[in-house]
Protein backbone atom coordinates (compact mmCIF):
# COMPACT_ATOMS: atom_id res chain seq x y z
CA UNK A 1 0.00 0.00 0.00
CA UNK A 2 1.33 3.38 -0.87
CA UNK A 3 1.99 5.64 2.06
CA UNK A 4 1.44 8.60 -0.09
CA UNK A 5 -1.41 10.34 1.63
CA UNK A 6 -1.12 13.23 -0.65
CA UNK A 7 -3.16 13.63 -3.66
CA UNK A 8 -0.21 15.36 -4.93
CA UNK A 9 -0.76 16.94 -8.04
CA UNK A 10 -2.45 19.74 -9.45
CA UNK A 11 -0.10 22.58 -9.95
CA UNK A 12 -2.06 25.67 -10.39
CA UNK A 13 -0.36 28.39 -12.17
CA UNK A 14 -1.13 31.62 -13.80
CA UNK A 15 -0.78 31.58 -17.48
CA UNK A 16 -2.18 34.56 -19.20
CA UNK A 17 -3.78 37.25 -17.23
CA UNK A 18 -3.75 39.96 -19.78
CA UNK A 19 -6.07 42.44 -21.28
CA UNK A 20 -7.61 41.40 -24.49
CA UNK A 21 -9.53 43.60 -26.85
CA UNK A 22 -12.93 42.09 -26.10
CA UNK A 23 -12.52 41.29 -22.47
CA UNK A 24 -10.94 44.11 -20.64
CA UNK A 25 -9.88 43.31 -17.13
CA UNK A 26 -10.60 39.59 -17.28
CA UNK A 27 -8.29 37.28 -15.36
CA UNK A 28 -7.64 33.72 -16.35
CA UNK A 29 -5.65 30.89 -14.87
CA UNK A 30 -5.18 27.26 -15.66
CA UNK A 31 -4.97 24.06 -13.70
CA UNK A 32 -2.28 21.76 -14.89
CA UNK A 33 -0.65 18.55 -13.96
CA UNK A 34 2.09 19.19 -11.50
CA UNK A 35 3.06 18.41 -7.98
CA UNK A 36 0.83 20.45 -5.73
CA UNK A 37 -1.78 19.41 -3.22
CA UNK A 38 -4.34 21.69 -4.62
CA UNK A 39 -6.72 23.75 -2.53
CA UNK A 40 -10.42 24.01 -3.22
CA UNK A 41 -11.22 26.79 -5.62
CA UNK A 42 -14.59 28.28 -4.85
CA UNK A 43 -16.93 30.97 -5.94
CA UNK A 44 -17.37 33.49 -3.24
CA UNK A 45 -20.59 35.20 -4.20
CA UNK A 46 -23.55 35.10 -4.38
CA UNK A 47 -22.99 31.78 -2.68
CA UNK A 48 -20.17 29.41 -1.94
CA UNK A 49 -19.83 26.78 -4.65
CA UNK A 50 -17.11 25.10 -6.66
CA UNK A 51 -15.60 27.33 -9.30
CA UNK A 52 -15.12 25.59 -12.63
CA UNK A 53 -13.71 26.34 -16.00
CA UNK A 54 -16.73 26.82 -18.20
CA UNK A 55 -15.82 26.55 -21.83
CA UNK A 56 -19.47 26.38 -22.83
CA UNK A 57 -22.20 28.86 -22.84
CA UNK A 58 -24.36 27.00 -20.36
CA UNK A 59 -26.76 29.85 -19.69
CA UNK A 60 -29.16 28.84 -22.37
CA UNK A 61 -31.63 26.12 -21.61
CA UNK A 62 -31.62 24.22 -24.86
CA UNK A 63 -28.54 24.79 -26.80
CA UNK A 64 -25.02 25.31 -25.74
CA UNK A 65 -22.14 26.65 -27.65
CA UNK A 66 -18.48 26.26 -27.15
CA UNK A 67 -17.18 29.68 -26.29
CA UNK A 68 -13.59 28.71 -25.64
CA UNK A 69 -11.44 25.76 -26.56
CA UNK A 70 -9.43 26.22 -23.40
CA UNK A 71 -11.10 23.55 -21.35
CA UNK A 72 -8.90 24.02 -18.32
CA UNK A 73 -9.06 27.75 -18.16
CA UNK A 74 -10.65 29.46 -15.20
CA UNK A 75 -11.96 32.86 -16.03
CA UNK A 76 -12.81 35.69 -13.67
CA UNK A 77 -14.49 38.86 -14.72
CA UNK A 78 -13.28 42.22 -13.55
CA UNK A 79 -13.71 42.64 -9.81
CA UNK A 80 -14.80 39.04 -9.28
CA UNK A 81 -13.61 37.29 -6.14
CA UNK A 82 -12.87 33.65 -5.52
CA UNK A 83 -12.01 31.78 -2.39
CA UNK A 84 -9.04 29.46 -2.35
CA UNK A 85 -8.99 27.20 0.67
CA UNK A 86 -7.12 24.29 2.25
CA UNK A 87 -9.95 23.97 4.81
CA UNK A 88 -8.46 22.36 7.91
CA UNK A 89 -4.97 22.34 6.35
CA UNK A 90 -2.68 25.26 5.66
CA UNK A 91 -0.98 26.60 2.60
CA UNK A 92 2.56 25.42 2.40
CA UNK A 93 4.06 28.83 1.79
CA UNK A 94 1.52 31.17 3.33
CA UNK A 95 0.43 30.92 6.97
CA UNK A 96 -3.29 30.77 6.20
CA UNK A 97 -6.00 28.21 5.68
CA UNK A 98 -7.84 30.29 3.20
CA UNK A 99 -7.45 33.29 0.92
CA UNK A 100 -9.85 35.46 -0.95
CA UNK A 101 -8.51 36.49 -4.31
CA UNK A 102 -9.83 39.21 -6.57
CA UNK A 103 -9.43 39.98 -10.23
CA UNK A 104 -8.20 43.54 -10.34
CA UNK A 105 -7.56 44.83 -13.81
CA UNK A 106 -5.70 41.93 -15.31
CA UNK A 107 -4.25 40.44 -12.19
CA UNK A 108 -5.36 38.18 -9.42
CA UNK A 109 -4.56 39.76 -6.10
CA UNK A 110 -4.91 38.84 -2.50
CA UNK A 111 -5.93 41.42 0.01
CA UNK A 112 -3.81 44.58 0.06
CA UNK A 113 -3.01 44.15 -3.59
CA UNK A 114 -0.40 41.46 -3.18
CA UNK A 115 0.00 39.65 -6.45
CA UNK A 116 -1.36 36.17 -6.23
CA UNK A 117 0.88 33.45 -7.48
CA UNK A 118 -0.94 30.16 -7.75
CA UNK A 119 2.36 28.36 -7.53
CA UNK A 120 2.45 29.30 -3.88
CA UNK A 121 -1.00 28.00 -3.24
CA UNK A 122 -0.29 24.39 -2.42
CA UNK A 123 -1.79 22.99 0.73
CA UNK A 124 0.49 21.20 3.17
CA UNK A 125 -1.92 18.26 3.11
CA UNK A 126 -5.16 17.39 1.46
CA UNK A 127 -8.33 19.03 2.84
CA UNK A 128 -10.44 16.75 5.03
CA UNK A 129 -13.73 15.53 3.61
CA UNK A 130 -17.08 15.59 5.40
CA UNK A 131 -19.04 12.33 5.52
CA UNK A 132 -22.72 12.48 6.42
CA UNK A 133 -25.05 9.62 7.13
CA UNK A 134 -28.50 10.38 5.83
CA UNK A 135 -30.99 8.06 7.39
CA UNK A 136 -33.13 7.68 4.35
CA UNK A 137 -33.75 4.33 2.74
CA UNK A 138 -32.53 4.30 -0.87
CA UNK A 139 -32.84 0.55 -1.46
CA UNK A 140 -33.66 -2.41 0.72
CA UNK A 141 -31.43 -2.33 3.84
CA UNK A 142 -29.58 0.63 2.38
CA UNK A 143 -29.25 4.29 3.22
CA UNK A 144 -27.47 7.30 1.82
CA UNK A 145 -24.00 8.49 2.71
CA UNK A 146 -23.15 11.95 1.45
CA UNK A 147 -19.57 13.03 0.96
CA UNK A 148 -18.12 16.44 0.30
CA UNK A 149 -16.43 19.43 1.89
CA UNK A 150 -17.66 21.91 4.47
CA UNK A 151 -16.68 25.54 4.02
CA UNK A 152 -17.92 28.14 6.51
CA UNK A 153 -20.72 25.78 7.52
CA UNK A 154 -21.76 25.30 3.90
CA UNK A 155 -21.66 21.65 2.86
CA UNK A 156 -20.62 21.19 -0.75
CA UNK A 157 -21.83 17.76 -1.70
CA UNK A 158 -19.55 15.91 -4.08
CA UNK A 159 -20.79 12.33 -4.15
CA UNK A 160 -23.75 10.47 -2.66
CA UNK A 161 -23.64 6.75 -2.08
CA UNK A 162 -26.53 4.39 -1.52
CA UNK A 163 -24.81 1.93 0.78
CA UNK A 164 -26.08 -1.42 2.00
CA UNK A 165 -24.86 -1.72 5.58
CA UNK A 166 -25.96 -5.34 5.88
CA UNK A 167 -24.01 -6.63 2.93
CA UNK A 168 -21.53 -3.76 3.12
CA UNK A 169 -21.66 -2.88 -0.51
CA UNK A 170 -22.33 0.11 -2.69
CA UNK A 171 -25.72 -0.23 -4.34
CA UNK A 172 -25.22 2.89 -6.40
CA UNK A 173 -23.56 6.29 -6.24
CA UNK A 174 -24.08 9.57 -8.00
CA UNK A 175 -23.45 13.27 -8.17
CA UNK A 176 -25.73 16.19 -8.74
CA UNK A 177 -24.74 16.84 -12.29
CA UNK A 178 -22.00 15.78 -14.56
CA UNK A 179 -19.03 17.97 -14.27
CA UNK A 180 -17.03 16.46 -17.06
CA UNK A 181 -18.25 18.97 -19.56
CA UNK A 182 -16.84 21.83 -17.62
CA UNK A 183 -13.20 21.03 -17.87
CA UNK A 184 -10.88 18.29 -18.84
CA UNK A 185 -10.01 15.58 -16.42
CA UNK A 186 -6.67 16.16 -14.88
CA UNK A 187 -4.64 13.08 -14.38
CA UNK A 188 -4.14 13.26 -10.70
CA UNK A 189 -2.02 10.92 -8.64
CA UNK A 190 -4.27 8.70 -6.64
CA UNK A 191 -4.55 9.13 -2.92
CA UNK A 192 -4.74 6.22 -0.57
CA UNK A 193 -8.19 4.66 -0.33
CA UNK A 194 -10.11 5.74 2.72
CA UNK A 195 -12.51 3.72 4.76
CA UNK A 196 -14.66 4.87 7.60
CA UNK A 197 -16.60 2.83 10.08
CA UNK A 198 -18.70 1.10 7.44
CA UNK A 199 -16.77 -2.13 7.12
CA UNK A 200 -16.62 -4.95 9.64
CA UNK A 201 -13.55 -6.49 8.02
CA UNK A 202 -10.29 -5.37 6.48
CA UNK A 203 -11.53 -4.17 3.13
CA UNK A 204 -8.02 -3.37 1.90
CA UNK A 205 -6.91 -6.95 2.25
CA UNK A 206 -9.68 -8.46 0.11
CA UNK A 207 -8.30 -6.81 -3.00
CA UNK A 208 -5.09 -8.84 -2.94
CA UNK A 209 -4.42 -11.90 -5.07
CA UNK A 210 -3.30 -14.01 -2.14
CA UNK A 211 -6.48 -13.30 -0.19
CA UNK A 212 -8.66 -14.04 -3.19
CA UNK A 213 -6.93 -17.33 -3.97
CA UNK A 214 -7.54 -18.44 -0.39
CA UNK A 215 -11.11 -17.21 -0.52
CA UNK A 216 -11.93 -19.01 -3.76
CA UNK A 217 -10.20 -22.15 -2.56
CA UNK A 218 -12.72 -22.20 0.29
CA UNK A 219 -15.74 -21.30 -1.81
CA UNK A 220 -14.98 -23.60 -4.74
CA UNK A 221 -13.30 -26.30 -2.64
CA UNK A 222 -10.37 -26.39 -5.02
CA UNK A 223 -7.06 -24.65 -4.97
CA UNK A 224 -6.41 -25.24 -8.64
CA UNK A 225 -9.76 -23.76 -9.65
CA UNK A 226 -9.08 -20.76 -7.41
CA UNK A 227 -5.72 -20.25 -9.09
CA UNK A 228 -7.26 -20.61 -12.50
CA UNK A 229 -9.68 -17.76 -11.88
CA UNK A 230 -7.40 -15.56 -9.82
CA UNK A 231 -4.09 -16.18 -11.44
CA UNK A 232 -2.09 -13.07 -10.75
CA UNK A 233 -2.49 -9.31 -10.85
CA UNK A 234 -1.48 -9.19 -14.45
CA UNK A 235 -3.89 -11.78 -15.79
CA UNK A 236 -7.03 -11.43 -13.75
CA UNK A 237 -8.24 -10.81 -10.22
CA UNK A 238 -11.00 -8.87 -8.49
CA UNK A 239 -9.73 -5.35 -8.42
CA UNK A 240 -11.15 -2.32 -6.69
CA UNK A 241 -13.30 -0.43 -9.11
CA UNK A 242 -14.84 2.97 -8.67
CA UNK A 243 -18.56 3.03 -9.16
CA UNK A 244 -18.68 6.80 -9.59
CA UNK A 245 -15.72 7.59 -11.79
CA UNK A 246 -13.19 10.12 -10.54
CA UNK A 247 -12.83 11.25 -14.13
CA UNK A 248 -16.27 12.80 -14.05
CA UNK A 249 -14.97 15.47 -11.72
CA UNK A 250 -12.80 18.46 -12.41
CA UNK A 251 -11.11 19.37 -9.14
CA UNK A 252 -8.55 17.10 -7.56
CA UNK A 253 -10.40 17.48 -4.28
CA UNK A 254 -13.60 16.24 -5.87
CA UNK A 255 -11.83 13.33 -7.49
CA UNK A 256 -10.27 12.41 -4.16
CA UNK A 257 -13.73 11.87 -2.69
CA UNK A 258 -14.29 8.89 -5.00
CA UNK A 259 -11.31 7.11 -3.43
CA UNK A 260 -13.36 5.71 -0.60
CA UNK A 261 -14.24 2.08 -0.22
CA UNK A 262 -17.94 2.95 -0.04
CA UNK A 263 -17.64 3.82 -3.74
CA UNK A 264 -15.67 0.70 -4.63
CA UNK A 265 -16.77 -2.75 -5.80
CA UNK A 266 -14.79 -5.89 -6.68
CA UNK A 267 -14.75 -6.15 -10.47
CA UNK A 268 -12.64 -8.49 -12.59
CA UNK A 269 -9.63 -6.66 -13.94
CA UNK A 270 -10.37 -7.58 -17.58
CA UNK A 271 -13.84 -6.10 -17.19
CA UNK A 272 -12.78 -2.96 -15.38
CA UNK A 273 -10.26 -2.33 -18.11
CA UNK A 274 -12.69 -3.54 -20.75
CA UNK A 275 -16.34 -2.64 -20.87
CA UNK A 276 -16.50 -0.65 -17.65
CA UNK A 277 -13.95 1.75 -19.06
CA UNK A 278 -15.90 1.84 -22.30
CA UNK A 279 -19.11 2.72 -20.46
CA UNK A 280 -17.49 5.47 -18.44
CA UNK A 281 -16.13 7.03 -21.57
CA UNK A 282 -19.34 6.64 -23.49
CA UNK A 283 -21.38 8.43 -20.85
CA UNK A 284 -18.87 11.19 -20.53
CA UNK A 285 -18.62 11.70 -24.26
CA UNK A 286 -22.37 11.79 -24.59
CA UNK A 287 -22.51 14.72 -22.24
CA UNK A 288 -19.53 16.52 -23.66
CA UNK A 289 -20.75 16.29 -27.24
CA UNK A 290 -24.41 16.92 -26.49
CA UNK A 291 -25.91 20.03 -27.97
CA UNK A 292 -28.10 20.24 -24.95
CA UNK A 293 -27.26 21.82 -21.68
CA UNK A 294 -25.48 19.29 -19.54
CA UNK A 295 -27.65 20.10 -16.52
CA UNK A 296 -30.23 18.05 -18.36
CA UNK A 297 -28.44 14.80 -17.65
CA UNK A 298 -28.33 12.71 -14.55
CA UNK A 299 -25.75 9.96 -14.14
CA UNK A 300 -26.08 7.12 -11.65
CA UNK A 301 -23.73 4.15 -11.42
CA UNK A 302 -24.19 0.98 -9.44
CA UNK A 303 -24.09 -2.73 -8.85
CA UNK A 304 -26.64 -5.50 -8.82
CA UNK A 305 -26.75 -9.18 -7.94
CA UNK A 306 -24.09 -11.61 -6.82
CA UNK A 307 -21.69 -13.23 -9.28
CA UNK A 308 -21.07 -16.97 -9.13
CA UNK A 309 -18.41 -19.41 -10.25
CA UNK A 310 -18.77 -23.18 -10.62
CA UNK A 311 -17.10 -25.35 -7.99
CA UNK A 312 -15.49 -28.75 -8.63
CA UNK A 313 -18.95 -30.31 -8.97
CA UNK A 314 -20.01 -27.60 -11.39
CA UNK A 315 -22.36 -26.14 -8.81
CA UNK A 316 -22.51 -22.36 -9.09
CA UNK A 317 -21.29 -20.77 -5.86
CA UNK A 318 -22.00 -17.18 -4.85
CA UNK A 319 -18.97 -14.99 -4.37
CA UNK A 320 -18.70 -12.83 -1.29
CA UNK A 321 -15.43 -11.21 -0.38
CA UNK A 322 -15.83 -11.90 3.32
CA UNK A 323 -17.74 -14.32 5.53
CA UNK A 324 -17.63 -13.90 9.30
CA UNK A 325 -17.67 -16.57 11.99
CA UNK A 326 -21.48 -16.40 12.09
CA UNK A 327 -21.53 -17.24 8.38
CA UNK A 328 -22.78 -13.78 7.48
CA UNK A 329 -21.65 -12.78 4.01
CA UNK A 330 -20.30 -9.35 3.14
CA UNK A 331 -19.30 -7.44 0.05
CA UNK A 332 -20.63 -9.54 -2.82
CA UNK A 333 -18.87 -9.63 -6.15
CA UNK A 334 -21.57 -7.87 -8.18
CA UNK A 335 -22.97 -9.84 -11.08
CA UNK A 336 -23.77 -6.58 -12.82
CA UNK A 337 -22.23 -3.13 -12.84
CA UNK A 338 -24.24 -0.43 -14.55
CA UNK A 339 -24.47 3.20 -15.54
CA UNK A 340 -27.66 5.16 -16.03
CA UNK A 341 -27.76 8.15 -18.29
CA UNK A 342 -31.02 9.98 -17.88
CA UNK A 343 -32.27 12.96 -19.79
CA UNK A 344 -34.47 15.11 -17.59
CA UNK A 345 -36.00 16.98 -20.45
CA UNK A 346 -37.21 13.96 -22.37
CA UNK A 347 -37.92 12.06 -19.17
CA UNK A 348 -36.16 9.05 -20.65
CA UNK A 349 -33.13 7.18 -19.59
CA UNK A 350 -31.16 4.14 -20.50
CA UNK A 351 -28.95 1.91 -18.47
CA UNK A 352 -25.84 0.23 -19.78
CA UNK A 353 -25.11 -2.95 -17.90
CA UNK A 354 -21.94 -4.97 -17.90
CA UNK A 355 -21.89 -8.59 -16.75
CA UNK A 356 -19.08 -8.98 -14.24
CA UNK A 357 -18.16 -12.56 -15.00
CA UNK A 358 -15.36 -13.09 -17.52
CA UNK A 359 -15.61 -16.87 -17.15
CA UNK A 360 -19.14 -17.33 -18.43
CA UNK A 361 -19.26 -19.78 -21.31
CA UNK A 362 -22.13 -17.94 -22.92
CA UNK A 363 -24.64 -15.27 -22.03
CA UNK A 364 -27.98 -17.03 -21.83
CA UNK A 365 -31.26 -15.13 -21.97
CA UNK A 366 -31.60 -15.30 -18.21
CA UNK A 367 -28.76 -12.86 -17.81
CA UNK A 368 -30.55 -10.15 -19.75
CA UNK A 369 -32.78 -9.00 -16.92
CA UNK A 370 -34.57 -6.07 -18.55
CA UNK A 371 -35.98 -4.81 -21.83
CA UNK A 372 -34.00 -2.86 -24.38
CA UNK A 373 -37.01 -0.67 -25.13
CA UNK A 374 -35.14 2.64 -24.98
CA UNK A 375 -34.96 3.98 -28.56
CA UNK A 376 -31.21 4.66 -28.32
CA UNK A 377 -30.19 1.24 -27.00
CA UNK A 378 -29.31 -0.42 -30.28
CA UNK A 379 -27.37 2.48 -31.62
CA UNK A 380 -25.54 2.93 -28.34
CA UNK A 381 -24.36 -0.64 -28.14
CA UNK A 382 -22.84 -0.28 -31.58
CA UNK A 383 -20.65 2.47 -30.17
CA UNK A 384 -19.33 0.35 -27.32
CA UNK A 385 -16.20 -1.50 -28.41
CA UNK A 386 -16.22 -5.26 -27.84
CA UNK A 387 -19.58 -5.11 -26.11
CA UNK A 388 -20.28 -8.80 -26.72
CA UNK A 389 -16.88 -9.91 -25.49
CA UNK A 390 -17.55 -11.86 -22.27
CA UNK A 391 -13.99 -11.64 -21.01
CA UNK A 392 -14.11 -7.87 -21.23
CA UNK A 393 -17.62 -7.73 -19.79
CA UNK A 394 -20.68 -8.41 -21.93
CA UNK A 395 -22.78 -5.26 -22.20
CA UNK A 396 -26.51 -4.91 -22.72
CA UNK A 397 -28.80 -1.94 -22.60
CA UNK A 398 -32.22 -1.36 -21.04
CA UNK A 399 -34.83 1.23 -20.49
CA UNK A 400 -34.34 2.80 -17.05
CA UNK A 401 -37.86 2.33 -15.81
CA UNK A 402 -37.89 -1.35 -16.54
CA UNK A 403 -34.45 -1.79 -15.02
CA UNK A 404 -35.37 0.04 -11.82
CA UNK A 405 -38.51 -2.01 -11.37
CA UNK A 406 -36.73 -5.30 -11.87
CA UNK A 407 -33.91 -4.38 -9.50
CA UNK A 408 -36.23 -2.87 -6.86
CA UNK A 409 -34.69 0.53 -7.34
CA UNK A 410 -37.91 2.47 -6.84
CA UNK A 411 -36.23 5.15 -4.81
CA UNK A 412 -33.66 5.65 -7.52
CA UNK A 413 -36.35 5.92 -10.17
CA UNK A 414 -38.21 8.44 -8.07
CA UNK A 415 -35.06 10.49 -7.73
CA UNK A 416 -34.53 10.49 -11.45
CA UNK A 417 -38.04 11.63 -12.13
CA UNK A 418 -38.23 14.15 -9.35
CA UNK A 419 -34.66 14.88 -10.23
CA UNK A 420 -33.67 17.85 -8.13
CA UNK A 421 -33.47 15.97 -4.91
CA UNK A 422 -30.01 14.53 -5.31
Ligand SMILES: *[C@@H]1O[C@H](CO)[C@@H](O)[C@H](O)[C@H]1NC(C)=O
Nearest residue numbers: 019020021022023024025026
Ligand atom coordinates in the same frame (compact mmCIF):
# COMPACT_ATOMS: atom_id res chain seq x y z
C1 LIG B 1 -11.39 47.62 -23.97
O1 LIG B 1 -10.48 48.69 -23.87
C2 LIG B 1 -10.20 49.33 -25.12
C3 LIG B 1 -9.10 50.38 -24.91
O2 LIG B 1 -9.27 51.04 -23.70
C4 LIG B 1 -11.52 49.95 -25.66
O3 LIG B 1 -11.28 50.57 -26.91
C5 LIG B 1 -12.55 48.86 -25.80
O4 LIG B 1 -13.78 49.40 -26.19
C6 LIG B 1 -12.74 48.09 -24.49
N1 LIG B 1 -13.61 46.95 -24.72
C7 LIG B 1 -14.63 46.66 -23.92
C8 LIG B 1 -15.43 45.45 -24.29
O5 LIG B 1 -14.90 47.30 -22.92
Ligand SMILES: *[C@@H]1O[C@H](CO)[C@@H](O)[C@H](O)[C@H]1NC(C)=O
Nearest residue numbers: 139140141142164166167408
Ligand atom coordinates in the same frame (compact mmCIF):
# COMPACT_ATOMS: atom_id res chain seq x y z
C1 LIG C 1 -32.28 -7.13 4.23
O1 LIG C 1 -31.86 -7.56 5.50
C2 LIG C 1 -32.56 -8.68 5.98
C3 LIG C 1 -32.07 -8.94 7.40
O2 LIG C 1 -30.68 -9.05 7.43
C4 LIG C 1 -32.36 -9.86 5.06
O3 LIG C 1 -33.09 -10.98 5.51
C5 LIG C 1 -32.82 -9.49 3.66
O4 LIG C 1 -32.55 -10.53 2.76
C6 LIG C 1 -32.12 -8.23 3.22
N1 LIG C 1 -32.62 -7.82 1.92
C7 LIG C 1 -31.85 -7.69 0.86
C8 LIG C 1 -32.49 -7.26 -0.41
O5 LIG C 1 -30.64 -7.85 0.90
Ligand SMILES: *[C@@H]1O[C@H](CO)[C@@H](O)[C@H](O)[C@H]1NC(C)=O
Nearest residue numbers: 001202203204205206208211
Ligand atom coordinates in the same frame (compact mmCIF):
# COMPACT_ATOMS: atom_id res chain seq x y z
C1 LIG D 1 -5.46 -4.70 6.19
O1 LIG D 1 -4.86 -5.36 5.12
C2 LIG D 1 -3.79 -4.67 4.53
C3 LIG D 1 -3.38 -5.42 3.26
O2 LIG D 1 -3.18 -6.77 3.52
C4 LIG D 1 -2.67 -4.55 5.55
O3 LIG D 1 -1.59 -3.84 4.98
C5 LIG D 1 -3.20 -3.79 6.74
O4 LIG D 1 -2.22 -3.74 7.74
C6 LIG D 1 -4.45 -4.43 7.30
N1 LIG D 1 -5.03 -3.56 8.30
C7 LIG D 1 -5.40 -4.01 9.48
C8 LIG D 1 -6.00 -3.00 10.40
O5 LIG D 1 -5.28 -5.16 9.81
Ligand SMILES: *[C@@H]1O[C@H](CO)[C@@H](O)[C@H](O)[C@H]1NC(C)=O
Nearest residue numbers: 190233234239240241242269
Ligand atom coordinates in the same frame (compact mmCIF):
# COMPACT_ATOMS: atom_id res chain seq x y z
C1 LIG E 1 -6.24 -2.15 -9.57
O1 LIG E 1 -7.00 -0.97 -9.47
C2 LIG E 1 -6.29 0.13 -9.00
C3 LIG E 1 -7.23 1.27 -8.85
O2 LIG E 1 -8.45 0.93 -8.38
C4 LIG E 1 -5.19 0.47 -9.96
O3 LIG E 1 -4.42 1.53 -9.46
C5 LIG E 1 -4.30 -0.72 -10.18
O4 LIG E 1 -3.39 -0.44 -11.20
C6 LIG E 1 -5.10 -1.94 -10.55
N1 LIG E 1 -4.22 -3.08 -10.52
C7 LIG E 1 -4.03 -3.84 -11.56
C8 LIG E 1 -3.01 -4.90 -11.38
O5 LIG E 1 -4.64 -3.73 -12.59
Ligand SMILES: *[C@@H]1O[C@H](CO)[C@@H](O)[C@H](O)[C@H]1NC(C)=O
Nearest residue numbers: 383384385386387388389392
Ligand atom coordinates in the same frame (compact mmCIF):
# COMPACT_ATOMS: atom_id res chain seq x y z
C1 LIG F 1 -12.09 -4.57 -29.42
O1 LIG F 1 -12.30 -3.26 -29.92
C2 LIG F 1 -11.20 -2.73 -30.61
C3 LIG F 1 -11.54 -1.31 -30.99
O2 LIG F 1 -12.70 -1.25 -31.75
C4 LIG F 1 -10.89 -3.58 -31.82
O3 LIG F 1 -9.76 -3.07 -32.47
C5 LIG F 1 -10.62 -5.00 -31.36
O4 LIG F 1 -10.43 -5.83 -32.45
C6 LIG F 1 -11.77 -5.53 -30.53
N1 LIG F 1 -11.41 -6.82 -29.97
C7 LIG F 1 -12.20 -7.85 -29.98
C8 LIG F 1 -11.69 -9.09 -29.35
O5 LIG F 1 -13.32 -7.82 -30.50
